[in-house]
Amino acid sequence: MKKGISRRDFLKYLGVGAAGTALFEGATPAFAEENLPSFELGPFKLKKTKETASGCSYCGCGCSTIVYSENDKVVFIEGDPDSPINEGALCPKGMALTDVYTIVDKNHQRVPNPNRLTKVLYRAPGGTQWEEKTWDWAIPEIAKRVKKTRDEHFEEKDDKGVTVNRTMAICQMGSANINNEEDYLVNKLMRGSLGVVDLDHCARL
Numbered sequence: 001m002k003k004g005i006s007r008r009d010f011l012k013y014l015g016v017g018a019a020g021t022a023l024f025e026g027a028t029p030a031f032a033e034e035n036l037p038s039f040e041l042g043p044f045k046l047k048k049t050k051e052t053a054s055g056c057s058y059c060g061c062g063c064s065t066i067v068y069s070e071n072d073k074v075v076f077i078e079g080d081p082d083s084p085i086n087e088g089a090l091c092p093k094g095m096a097l098t099d100v101y102t103i104v105d106k107n108h109q110r111v112p113n114p115n116r117l118t119k120v121l122y123r124a125p126g127g128t129q130w131e132e133k134t135w136d137w138a139i140p141e142i143a144k145r146v147k148k149t150r151d152e153h154f155e156e157k158d159d160k161g162v163t164v165n166r167t168m169a170i171c172q173m174g175s176a177n178i179n180n181e182e183d184y185l186v187n188k189l190m191r192g193s194l195g196v197v198d199l200d201h202c203a204r205l
Contacts, residue, residue, distance in 0.1 A: 049075060056094045059202060061085060063094055074101045075110065146170065150194050166195040174201035 005013070049068040054077075056063040064083035068076040077097045081088030090097075102110040120133040153169035172190045174183070190196040 046076060053080060056086075056090070056097065057100070058091075058093045063090060065090070065094065065097065073112075074098055146194070154195060166197050168198065170194060170196045171198040171200065172196050174199065 046068050049070045052067045052069065054065045054067045056065055063086035064080035065077050066080050067074055068078075075098075077090075077095075079086050079088040079090040079094065086094075098110070099113065101113060101116060103113045105111045120135060120138045121130040122133045122138070123130050149169050150167050153167045155164055155166055155168070158164050170190075172186070174186070178186070187199075190199060
């Protein structure tokens with residue numbers, strides 16, 4: 001005798017179970033409206049906030065968000081229901097976007113996230129302390145170091161004499177927040193100007 005049930009028996013039992021569940025639910029008396037607990041809704045907390053359409057800063061799916069701010073501070077973020085991509089839904093990471101800027105303290109109040117960097121910090125090679133720098137210092141410094149690395153490791157030809165015009169010492173990581181035009185400019189800089197061939201993306205689409 002065979003053990004278990006056949007596919008036909010499984011579907012038959014499944015149908016009987018579904019029918020029984022439907023009958024049971026139909027026989028259950030509905031809750032009377034007067035027996036339901038009553039409560040009053042408080043004031044709508046987002047009524048006076050400013051709505052700003054934005055995008056999620058995580059993977060490359062392209063989900064849209066609505067950011068609610070008050071006094072230039074983010075108080076809430078939700079998915080944009082008009083987006084054809086996420087249709088108002090957000091994944092756990094997207095729903096936690098507010099924690100990039102604020103966190104909930106012990107008093108259950110949202111306060112600025114103390115771990116969020118708001119200034120340029122620089123630590124010299126071999127140093128143990130971080131120094132505050134300005135963007136006017138940081139941007140030229142970054143450009144200088146990128147050019148130095150590119151010039152020191154640039155290859156015009158490979159070991160077989162084939163012209164490659166590349167550098168293998170720099171990698172570029174793509175962003176899920178930039179549009180097609182910005183992505184085109186990034187690729188022109190990396191491939192055309194610097195000769196970077198190692199390009200990747202956080203979503204690997």
